[in-house]
Amino acid sequence: MTTKILLCVPFCEKDQAKTYGAKWDSDLKKWYVSSDNIHLSKILERWEINSDAIDLIGEDRTFGGNALFIDMIPSTCWFTNVRSCIHPSDWDRVRNHVYERASYTCECCNINTKEKTENGGLEAHERWEYDDIEKTQILRRIIALCHQCHQSTHMGLAGILGKSGEAETHLQKVRGFTTNELKLHKNTTSSLWRYRSGFSWRLDISIISQNGIRIIKNIKTEERLTISNNNIDGSRNV
Numbered sequence: 001m002t003t004k005i006l007l008c009v010p011f012c013e014k015d016q017a018k019t020y021g022a023k024w025d026s027d028l029k030k031w032y033v034s035s036d037n038i039h040l041s042k043i044l045e046r047w048e049i050n051s052d053a054i055d056l057i058g059e060d061r062t063f064g065g066n067a068l069f070i071d072m073i074p075s076t077c078w079f080t081n082v083r084s085c086i087h088p089s090d091w092d093r094v095r096n097h098v099y100e101r102a103s104y105t106c107e108c109c110n111i112n113t114k115e116k117t118e119n120g121g122l123e124a125h126e127r128w129e130y131d132d133i134e135k136t137q138i139l140r141r142i143i144a145l146c147h148q149c150h151q152s153t154h155m156g157l158a159g160i161l162g163k164s165g166e167a168e169t170h171l172q173k174v175r176g177f178t179t180n181e182l183k184l185h186k187n188t189t190s191s192l193w194r195y196r197s198g199f200s201w202r203l204d205i206s207i208i209s210q211n212g213i214r215i216i217k218n219i220k221t222e223e224r225l226t227i228s229n230n231n232i233d234g235s236r237n238v
Contacts, residue, residue: 003035004033005034007049008087008089014031020039063129064140068174072154085219099122099124102122125142127142135201140207148170149174151166152167155186
């Protein structure tokens with residue numbers, strides 16, 4: 001008797017999965033493969049859903065605190081992060097672990113996303129330490145943020161997407177900033193962002209790899225600027 005095995009297939013790999021016999025279940029909205037498929041081992045090696053529990057040992061959950069602040073990623077580092085280096089099924093495991101331990105509550109504004117859905121749910125934000133000597137961007141923590149807090153955190157990207165006013169209003173409300181305090185915070189973080197954007201940074205996500213999560217894409221330092229520029233151009237053309 002054959003059984004249906006559900007898969008985690010990224011959109012960009014759907015055509016390849018289909019060539020091995022994977023099929024789309026329109027009711028479940030998931031890919032699957034029959035247990036008698038002759039390519040079963042190869043399919044599972046690549047797209048099997050991993051439900052093993054995650055515990056990010058070595059993560060500093062106090063890093064950066066829980067106050068909302070503009071945490072602008074250097075432009076030379078945009079679009080190359082944890083999510084771009086691990087399999088989508090593993091990213092789902094990581095982010096769901098972060099959401100569950102936060103009880104589905106934004107760790108900055110404390111809104112419960114299970115009770116109030118208008119904020120768009122939770123998003124996983126990566127907190128980084130920047131080693132200015134070695135020019136290394138080091139992952140220290142992953143924090144659960146609601147969409148609005150996450151947008152305010154990435155103020156530079158919000159500006160590119162035409163959402164800076166919305167992001168500033170939310171930041172000012174959550175932090176209780178006066179207009180002058182908001183302006184000072186923006187100016188300080190912008191100056192630091194401009195400085196850091198003048199360098200290429202090595203990506204260090206060792207707290208991910210050291211916890212048994214496979215890195216499927218090692219991104220070289222010299223590749224990061226090209227990836228960033230290509231994605232920025234794509235965002236502007238949306």
